[in-house]
Amino acid sequence: MLTIYHYWFCPFSRKARIALQEKKVEFDLKLELTWQRRPGFLAQNPAGNVPVLVDEEANLRICGPYAITEYIEEQYPTPDLIGESITDRAETRRLVEWFDDKFHREVTSLIINEKIMKSFLKRGNPEAANIRYAGQNIKHHLKYIEYLTDRRNWLAGDDFTFADISAAAHLSCVDYLGDVPWQNFEKAKDWYARVKSRPSFQAILQDKIAGLAPAAHYRDLDF
Protein backbone atom coordinates (compact mmCIF):
# COMPACT_ATOMS: atom_id res chain seq x y z
CA MET A 1 0.00 0.00 0.00
CA LEU A 2 1.24 3.44 -0.91
CA THR A 3 1.35 6.31 1.56
CA ILE A 4 1.40 9.98 0.64
CA TYR A 5 2.95 12.28 3.20
CA HIS A 6 1.07 15.49 2.63
CA TYR A 7 -0.09 18.78 4.02
CA TRP A 8 -3.63 20.06 3.44
CA PHE A 9 -2.66 23.29 1.72
CA CYS A 10 0.12 21.79 -0.38
CA PRO A 11 -1.04 21.88 -4.02
CA PHE A 12 1.59 19.32 -5.00
CA SER A 13 0.23 16.84 -2.48
CA ARG A 14 -3.29 17.38 -3.85
CA LYS A 15 -1.94 16.75 -7.34
CA ALA A 16 -0.51 13.36 -6.31
CA ARG A 17 -3.78 12.42 -4.61
CA ILE A 18 -5.90 13.30 -7.66
CA ALA A 19 -3.56 11.52 -10.08
CA LEU A 20 -3.53 8.29 -8.05
CA GLN A 21 -7.33 8.42 -7.83
CA GLU A 22 -7.50 8.81 -11.62
CA LYS A 23 -5.29 5.73 -11.94
CA LYS A 24 -7.44 3.89 -9.35
CA VAL A 25 -4.45 3.24 -7.12
CA GLU A 26 -5.17 3.05 -3.40
CA PHE A 27 -3.12 4.96 -0.88
CA ASP A 28 -3.07 6.18 2.70
CA LEU A 29 -2.61 9.80 3.63
CA LYS A 30 -0.28 10.89 6.42
CA LEU A 31 -0.26 14.49 7.53
CA GLU A 32 3.26 15.92 7.77
CA LEU A 33 3.80 19.33 9.34
CA THR A 34 6.99 20.01 7.43
CA TRP A 35 7.97 23.07 9.46
CA GLN A 36 8.48 20.81 12.49
CA ARG A 37 11.41 19.27 10.59
CA ARG A 38 10.77 15.84 12.11
CA PRO A 39 14.00 13.81 11.90
CA GLY A 40 12.17 10.66 10.75
CA PHE A 41 10.70 12.59 7.84
CA LEU A 42 13.94 14.36 6.94
CA ALA A 43 15.58 10.95 6.74
CA GLN A 44 13.06 10.08 4.02
CA ASN A 45 13.33 13.40 2.21
CA PRO A 46 16.29 15.64 3.08
CA ALA A 47 14.62 18.54 1.22
CA GLY A 48 11.99 18.39 3.97
CA ASN A 49 9.01 19.12 1.73
CA VAL A 50 5.88 17.19 0.85
CA PRO A 51 4.61 15.26 -0.99
CA VAL A 52 6.62 12.11 -0.45
CA LEU A 53 5.20 8.88 -1.82
CA VAL A 54 6.25 5.81 0.13
CA ASP A 55 5.82 2.12 -0.59
CA GLU A 56 7.19 0.47 2.55
CA GLU A 57 6.96 -3.08 1.14
CA ALA A 58 8.91 -2.16 -1.95
CA ASN A 59 11.26 0.02 0.14
CA LEU A 60 10.49 2.88 -2.23
CA ARG A 61 10.50 6.61 -1.48
CA ILE A 62 9.62 9.10 -4.20
CA CYS A 63 10.25 12.69 -3.19
CA GLY A 64 8.88 15.89 -4.64
CA PRO A 65 6.27 16.75 -7.26
CA TYR A 66 8.52 16.25 -10.32
CA ALA A 67 9.65 12.73 -9.42
CA ILE A 68 6.16 11.77 -8.19
CA THR A 69 4.36 12.95 -11.35
CA GLU A 70 6.67 11.03 -13.65
CA TYR A 71 6.70 7.99 -11.35
CA ILE A 72 2.90 7.79 -11.25
CA GLU A 73 2.74 7.98 -15.03
CA GLU A 74 5.51 5.42 -15.62
CA GLN A 75 4.30 2.99 -12.99
CA TYR A 76 0.56 3.25 -13.67
CA PRO A 77 0.23 4.14 -17.35
CA THR A 78 -3.58 3.77 -17.53
CA PRO A 79 -5.31 6.14 -18.04
CA ASP A 80 -2.65 8.18 -19.79
CA LEU A 81 -2.30 11.55 -18.00
CA ILE A 82 0.62 13.05 -19.95
CA GLY A 83 -0.18 12.27 -23.57
CA GLU A 84 1.19 10.03 -26.28
CA SER A 85 2.78 12.15 -28.99
CA ILE A 86 5.91 14.22 -28.42
CA THR A 87 3.91 17.40 -28.92
CA ASP A 88 1.19 16.38 -26.47
CA ARG A 89 3.69 15.37 -23.81
CA ALA A 90 5.59 18.64 -24.16
CA GLU A 91 2.36 20.60 -23.96
CA THR A 92 1.18 18.81 -20.81
CA ARG A 93 4.53 19.35 -19.12
CA ARG A 94 4.71 23.00 -20.22
CA LEU A 95 1.38 23.60 -18.51
CA VAL A 96 2.24 21.56 -15.44
CA GLU A 97 5.25 23.82 -15.03
CA TRP A 98 3.07 26.87 -15.69
CA PHE A 99 0.92 26.03 -12.68
CA ASP A 100 3.52 24.37 -10.43
CA ASP A 101 6.05 27.13 -10.93
CA LYS A 102 4.44 30.34 -12.23
CA PHE A 103 0.96 30.08 -10.67
CA HIS A 104 2.54 28.81 -7.46
CA ARG A 105 4.97 31.75 -7.27
CA GLU A 106 2.42 34.34 -8.33
CA VAL A 107 -0.67 33.09 -6.49
CA THR A 108 -0.75 29.94 -4.33
CA SER A 109 2.41 30.45 -2.29
CA LEU A 110 1.58 34.11 -1.60
CA ILE A 111 -1.97 33.41 -0.45
CA ILE A 112 -1.14 30.30 1.58
CA ASN A 113 1.83 31.99 3.18
CA GLU A 114 -0.05 35.16 4.12
CA LYS A 115 -3.38 33.65 5.09
CA ILE A 116 -2.44 30.27 6.55
CA MET A 117 1.20 29.91 7.45
CA LYS A 118 1.67 33.29 9.12
CA SER A 119 -1.25 32.90 11.47
CA PHE A 120 -0.66 29.20 12.01
CA LEU A 121 3.01 29.64 12.82
CA LYS A 122 2.44 33.00 14.55
CA ARG A 123 4.85 34.73 12.18
CA GLY A 124 3.24 38.15 12.11
CA ASN A 125 0.23 39.57 10.32
CA PRO A 126 -0.74 38.95 6.72
CA GLU A 127 0.68 41.56 4.31
CA ALA A 128 -2.28 43.04 2.48
CA ALA A 129 -0.02 44.02 -0.43
CA ASN A 130 0.95 40.39 -1.10
CA ILE A 131 -2.67 39.24 -1.00
CA ARG A 132 -3.67 42.04 -3.38
CA TYR A 133 -0.81 41.17 -5.72
CA ALA A 134 -1.90 37.51 -5.78
CA GLY A 135 -5.48 38.68 -6.37
CA GLN A 136 -4.35 40.59 -9.45
CA ASN A 137 -2.20 37.73 -10.71
CA ILE A 138 -4.91 35.09 -10.45
CA LYS A 139 -7.01 37.03 -12.97
CA HIS A 140 -4.33 36.60 -15.65
CA HIS A 141 -4.20 32.91 -14.94
CA LEU A 142 -7.97 32.49 -15.11
CA LYS A 143 -7.91 34.38 -18.40
CA TYR A 144 -5.25 31.99 -19.68
CA ILE A 145 -7.39 29.01 -18.64
CA GLU A 146 -10.24 30.55 -20.64
CA TYR A 147 -7.95 31.10 -23.64
CA LEU A 148 -6.97 27.43 -23.53
CA THR A 149 -10.46 25.99 -22.98
CA ASP A 150 -11.84 28.19 -25.78
CA ARG A 151 -9.62 26.18 -28.10
CA ARG A 152 -9.48 22.79 -26.44
CA ASN A 153 -11.56 20.30 -24.52
CA TRP A 154 -9.11 20.21 -21.60
CA LEU A 155 -6.14 22.47 -20.85
CA ALA A 156 -3.50 20.55 -22.81
CA GLY A 157 -5.77 19.18 -25.56
CA ASP A 158 -8.51 16.61 -26.10
CA ASP A 159 -7.86 14.67 -22.93
CA PHE A 160 -7.77 15.28 -19.20
CA THR A 161 -4.09 15.37 -18.17
CA PHE A 162 -1.69 16.39 -15.44
CA ALA A 163 -2.09 19.95 -16.76
CA ASP A 164 -5.71 19.98 -15.53
CA ILE A 165 -4.69 18.22 -12.33
CA SER A 166 -1.96 20.77 -11.54
CA ALA A 167 -4.16 23.75 -12.33
CA ALA A 168 -7.07 22.39 -10.29
CA ALA A 169 -4.84 21.41 -7.38
CA HIS A 170 -3.54 24.96 -7.06
CA LEU A 171 -6.94 26.54 -7.59
CA SER A 172 -8.55 24.25 -5.03
CA CYS A 173 -6.15 25.47 -2.32
CA VAL A 174 -7.00 29.09 -3.10
CA ASP A 175 -10.70 28.30 -3.53
CA TYR A 176 -10.85 26.74 -0.06
CA LEU A 177 -10.10 30.23 1.23
CA GLY A 178 -12.64 31.81 -1.13
CA ASP A 179 -10.02 33.72 -3.12
CA VAL A 180 -10.90 32.71 -6.68
CA PRO A 181 -13.03 35.39 -8.44
CA TRP A 182 -15.11 32.85 -10.38
CA GLN A 183 -17.93 35.33 -11.05
CA ASN A 184 -15.81 37.16 -13.61
CA PHE A 185 -14.51 34.07 -15.33
CA GLU A 186 -17.49 31.95 -16.35
CA LYS A 187 -15.58 29.76 -18.80
CA ALA A 188 -12.80 29.02 -16.34
CA LYS A 189 -15.53 28.19 -13.86
CA ASP A 190 -17.10 25.76 -16.36
CA TRP A 191 -13.78 24.00 -16.76
CA TYR A 192 -13.28 23.83 -12.96
CA ALA A 193 -16.84 22.52 -12.51
CA ARG A 194 -15.98 19.67 -14.90
CA VAL A 195 -12.85 18.87 -12.86
CA LYS A 196 -14.83 19.11 -9.62
CA SER A 197 -17.36 16.55 -10.81
CA ARG A 198 -14.72 13.88 -11.48
CA PRO A 199 -14.64 11.01 -8.97
CA SER A 200 -10.89 11.62 -8.49
CA PHE A 201 -11.61 15.06 -7.05
CA GLN A 202 -14.22 14.14 -4.44
CA ALA A 203 -11.82 13.48 -1.58
CA ILE A 204 -10.22 16.90 -2.14
CA LEU A 205 -13.64 18.51 -1.81
CA GLN A 206 -14.26 16.67 1.44
CA ASP A 207 -11.00 17.81 3.07
CA LYS A 208 -11.67 18.97 6.60
CA ILE A 209 -8.96 21.19 7.94
CA ALA A 210 -9.01 21.58 11.70
CA GLY A 211 -10.12 25.03 12.77
CA LEU A 212 -10.71 26.33 9.27
CA ALA A 213 -13.98 25.85 7.41
CA PRO A 214 -13.88 26.08 3.60
CA ALA A 215 -15.54 28.91 1.67
CA ALA A 216 -19.30 28.31 1.32
CA HIS A 217 -19.15 27.19 -2.33
CA TYR A 218 -15.95 25.10 -2.02
CA ARG A 219 -17.75 21.74 -2.03
CA ASP A 220 -20.61 22.62 -4.38
CA LEU A 221 -20.40 21.04 -7.79
CA ASP A 222 -22.78 23.75 -8.94
CA PHE A 223 -21.13 26.88 -7.52
Add this chain to the structure above:
Amino acid sequence: MLTIYHYWFCPFSRKARIALQEKKVEFDLKLELTWQRRPGFLAQNPAGNVPVLVDEEANLRICGPYAITEYIEEQYPTPDLIGESITDRAETRRLVEWFDDKFHREVTSLIINEKIMKSFLKRGNPEAANIRYAGQNIKHHLKYIEYLTDRRNWLAGDDFTFADISAAAHLSCVDYLGDVPWQNFEKAKDWYARVKSRPSFQAILQDKIAGLAPAAHYRDLDF
Protein backbone atom coordinates in the same frame (compact mmCIF):
# COMPACT_ATOMS: atom_id res chain seq x y z
CA MET B 1 18.42 21.67 -36.68
CA LEU B 2 17.40 22.48 -33.12
CA THR B 3 17.61 25.98 -31.69
CA ILE B 4 17.79 26.80 -28.00
CA TYR B 5 16.52 30.23 -27.04
CA HIS B 6 18.61 31.02 -23.99
CA TYR B 7 20.06 33.62 -21.73
CA TRP B 8 23.66 33.42 -20.51
CA PHE B 9 22.86 33.39 -16.80
CA CYS B 10 19.89 31.06 -17.07
CA PRO B 11 20.89 27.77 -15.40
CA PHE B 12 18.02 25.96 -17.13
CA SER B 13 19.32 26.99 -20.54
CA ARG B 14 22.79 25.75 -19.59
CA LYS B 15 21.26 22.45 -18.53
CA ALA B 16 19.62 21.97 -21.94
CA ARG B 17 22.89 22.82 -23.71
CA ILE B 18 24.92 20.34 -21.64
CA ALA B 19 22.35 17.56 -22.03
CA LEU B 20 22.17 17.93 -25.82
CA GLN B 21 25.98 17.91 -25.97
CA GLU B 22 26.01 14.69 -23.93
CA LYS B 23 23.56 13.19 -26.44
CA LYS B 24 25.69 14.52 -29.33
CA VAL B 25 22.76 16.45 -30.78
CA GLU B 26 23.64 19.62 -32.66
CA PHE B 27 21.85 22.87 -31.99
CA ASP B 28 22.06 26.60 -32.51
CA LEU B 29 21.90 29.09 -29.68
CA LYS B 30 19.80 32.24 -29.87
CA LEU B 31 20.09 34.84 -27.16
CA GLU B 32 16.70 35.95 -25.84
CA LEU B 33 16.48 38.91 -23.46
CA THR B 34 13.25 37.74 -21.86
CA TRP B 35 12.61 41.00 -19.99
CA GLN B 36 12.06 42.72 -23.35
CA ARG B 37 8.95 40.54 -23.73
CA ARG B 38 9.39 40.34 -27.50
CA PRO B 39 6.02 39.47 -29.08
CA GLY B 40 7.54 36.90 -31.46
CA PHE B 41 9.04 35.08 -28.49
CA LEU B 42 5.89 35.29 -26.35
CA ALA B 43 3.99 33.71 -29.24
CA GLN B 44 6.31 30.72 -28.90
CA ASN B 45 6.23 30.60 -25.11
CA PRO B 46 3.49 32.60 -23.36
CA ALA B 47 5.27 32.11 -20.01
CA GLY B 48 8.00 34.30 -21.50
CA ASN B 49 10.93 32.42 -20.01
CA VAL B 50 13.87 30.52 -21.44
CA PRO B 51 14.90 27.93 -22.41
CA VAL B 52 12.69 27.16 -25.38
CA LEU B 53 13.80 24.39 -27.70
CA VAL B 54 12.62 24.84 -31.27
CA ASP B 55 12.75 22.52 -34.23
CA GLU B 56 11.41 24.67 -37.09
CA GLU B 57 11.31 21.81 -39.61
CA ALA B 58 9.27 19.62 -37.30
CA ASN B 59 7.21 22.62 -36.19
CA LEU B 60 8.08 21.74 -32.62
CA ARG B 61 8.39 24.08 -29.65
CA ILE B 62 9.31 22.70 -26.23
CA CYS B 63 8.99 25.25 -23.44
CA GLY B 64 10.52 25.27 -20.00
CA PRO B 65 13.07 23.13 -18.17
CA TYR B 66 10.66 20.36 -17.15
CA ALA B 67 9.31 19.67 -20.65
CA ILE B 68 12.77 20.07 -22.20
CA THR B 69 14.51 17.67 -19.82
CA GLU B 70 11.97 14.92 -20.39
CA TYR B 71 11.82 15.62 -24.14
CA ILE B 72 15.59 15.33 -24.54
CA GLU B 73 15.58 12.03 -22.68
CA GLU B 74 12.61 10.57 -24.56
CA GLN B 75 13.75 11.75 -27.97
CA TYR B 76 17.47 10.97 -27.60
CA PRO B 77 17.69 8.07 -25.15
CA THR B 78 21.46 7.47 -25.58
CA PRO B 79 23.34 7.93 -23.35
CA ASP B 80 20.76 7.48 -20.59
CA LEU B 81 20.75 10.59 -18.38
CA ILE B 82 17.87 9.74 -16.03
CA GLY B 83 18.45 6.10 -15.13
CA GLU B 84 16.79 2.77 -15.84
CA SER B 85 15.22 1.44 -12.66
CA ILE B 86 12.29 3.11 -10.92
CA THR B 87 14.49 3.94 -7.96
CA ASP B 88 17.23 5.45 -10.10
CA ARG B 89 14.80 7.56 -12.09
CA ALA B 90 13.12 8.86 -8.92
CA GLU B 91 16.49 9.68 -7.42
CA THR B 92 17.68 11.60 -10.48
CA ARG B 93 14.45 13.59 -10.61
CA ARG B 94 14.50 14.25 -6.86
CA LEU B 95 17.94 15.80 -7.23
CA VAL B 96 17.07 17.68 -10.41
CA GLU B 97 14.26 19.28 -8.42
CA TRP B 98 16.62 19.89 -5.52
CA PHE B 99 18.84 22.05 -7.72
CA ASP B 100 16.24 23.50 -10.10
CA ASP B 101 13.89 24.47 -7.28
CA LYS B 102 15.67 24.62 -3.90
CA PHE B 103 19.18 25.65 -5.01
CA HIS B 104 17.66 28.06 -7.52
CA ARG B 105 15.48 29.72 -4.88
CA GLU B 106 18.15 29.73 -2.19
CA VAL B 107 21.21 30.60 -4.27
CA THR B 108 21.16 31.11 -8.06
CA SER B 109 18.15 33.40 -8.38
CA LEU B 110 19.27 35.58 -5.46
CA ILE B 111 22.80 36.03 -6.77
CA ILE B 112 21.83 36.51 -10.42
CA ASN B 113 19.07 38.91 -9.49
CA GLU B 114 21.21 41.02 -7.17
CA LYS B 115 24.47 40.97 -9.10
CA ILE B 116 23.33 40.82 -12.73
CA MET B 117 19.71 41.74 -13.30
CA LYS B 118 19.55 44.74 -11.01
CA SER B 119 22.54 46.49 -12.55
CA PHE B 120 21.72 45.36 -16.07
CA LEU B 121 18.12 46.54 -15.87
CA LYS B 122 18.99 49.54 -13.68
CA ARG B 123 16.63 48.36 -10.95
CA GLY B 124 18.46 49.72 -7.94
CA ASN B 125 21.49 48.56 -6.00
CA PRO B 126 22.26 44.99 -4.98
CA GLU B 127 20.94 44.10 -1.51
CA ALA B 128 23.93 42.93 0.49
CA ALA B 129 21.60 40.94 2.78
CA ASN B 130 20.37 38.78 -0.12
CA ILE B 131 23.90 38.10 -1.35
CA ARG B 132 25.00 37.17 2.19
CA TYR B 133 21.99 34.88 2.58
CA ALA B 134 22.80 33.11 -0.71
CA GLY B 135 26.42 32.86 0.44
CA GLN B 136 25.30 31.03 3.59
CA ASN B 137 22.89 28.79 1.69
CA ILE B 138 25.41 27.65 -0.90
CA LYS B 139 27.54 26.12 1.87
CA HIS B 140 24.72 23.75 2.81
CA HIS B 141 24.34 22.72 -0.80
CA LEU B 142 28.06 22.11 -1.26
CA LYS B 143 28.00 20.02 1.90
CA TYR B 144 25.11 18.02 0.48
CA ILE B 145 27.06 17.45 -2.75
CA GLU B 146 29.92 16.16 -0.60
CA TYR B 147 27.55 13.89 1.33
CA LEU B 148 26.31 12.41 -1.94
CA THR B 149 29.71 12.02 -3.62
CA ASP B 150 31.12 10.40 -0.47
CA ARG B 151 28.65 7.58 -1.11
CA ARG B 152 28.34 7.56 -4.89
CA ASN B 153 30.32 8.01 -8.06
CA TRP B 154 28.00 10.75 -9.35
CA LEU B 155 25.25 12.65 -7.53
CA ALA B 156 22.39 10.24 -8.24
CA GLY B 157 24.41 7.00 -8.32
CA ASP B 158 26.94 5.18 -10.50
CA ASP B 159 26.29 7.18 -13.64
CA PHE B 160 26.42 10.79 -14.77
CA THR B 161 22.80 12.03 -14.98
CA PHE B 162 20.61 15.10 -15.20
CA ALA B 163 21.22 15.47 -11.43
CA ASP B 164 24.87 16.31 -12.13
CA ILE B 165 23.87 18.46 -15.10
CA SER B 166 21.38 20.50 -13.05
CA ALA B 167 23.76 20.96 -10.14
CA ALA B 168 26.66 21.96 -12.39
CA ALA B 169 24.47 24.28 -14.49
CA HIS B 170 23.46 26.24 -11.40
CA LEU B 171 26.94 26.23 -9.90
CA SER B 172 28.49 27.38 -13.18
CA CYS B 173 26.32 30.52 -13.19
CA VAL B 174 27.38 31.36 -9.65
CA ASP B 175 31.00 30.37 -10.34
CA TYR B 176 31.20 32.75 -13.31
CA LEU B 177 30.75 35.51 -10.73
CA GLY B 178 33.30 33.94 -8.39
CA ASP B 179 30.73 33.20 -5.66
CA VAL B 180 31.37 29.51 -5.00
CA PRO B 181 33.60 28.98 -1.92
CA TRP B 182 35.39 25.96 -3.39
CA GLN B 183 38.37 26.27 -1.03
CA ASN B 184 36.28 24.96 1.87
CA PHE B 185 34.68 22.12 -0.05
CA GLU B 186 37.44 20.05 -1.61
CA LYS B 187 35.27 17.04 -2.38
CA ALA B 188 32.54 19.10 -4.03
CA LYS B 189 35.32 20.75 -6.01
CA ASP B 190 36.61 17.33 -7.12
CA TRP B 191 33.14 16.42 -8.36
CA TYR B 192 32.80 19.76 -10.20
CA ALA B 193 36.28 19.32 -11.73
CA ARG B 194 35.10 15.99 -13.15
CA VAL B 195 32.01 17.67 -14.65
CA LYS B 196 34.15 20.52 -15.99
CA SER B 197 36.42 18.13 -17.83
CA ARG B 198 33.58 16.54 -19.81
CA PRO B 199 33.40 17.50 -23.50
CA SER B 200 29.73 18.47 -22.99
CA PHE B 201 30.76 21.24 -20.60
CA GLN B 202 33.42 22.96 -22.72
CA ALA B 203 31.10 25.40 -24.48
CA ILE B 204 29.74 26.55 -21.11
CA LEU B 205 33.29 27.31 -19.96
CA GLN B 206 33.91 29.35 -23.11
CA ASP B 207 30.82 31.54 -22.67
CA LYS B 208 31.73 35.16 -23.26
CA ILE B 209 29.26 37.55 -21.76
CA ALA B 210 29.49 41.06 -23.12
CA GLY B 211 30.90 43.49 -20.57
CA LEU B 212 31.44 40.89 -17.86
CA ALA B 213 34.58 38.78 -17.60
CA PRO B 214 34.31 35.50 -15.66
CA ALA B 215 36.08 34.91 -12.35
CA ALA B 216 39.78 34.07 -12.90
CA HIS B 217 39.38 30.32 -12.23
CA TYR B 218 36.06 29.91 -14.10
CA ARG B 219 37.58 28.23 -17.17
CA ASP B 220 40.40 26.32 -15.46
CA LEU B 221 39.92 22.60 -15.32
CA ASP B 222 42.45 22.61 -12.50
CA PHE B 223 41.10 25.41 -10.29
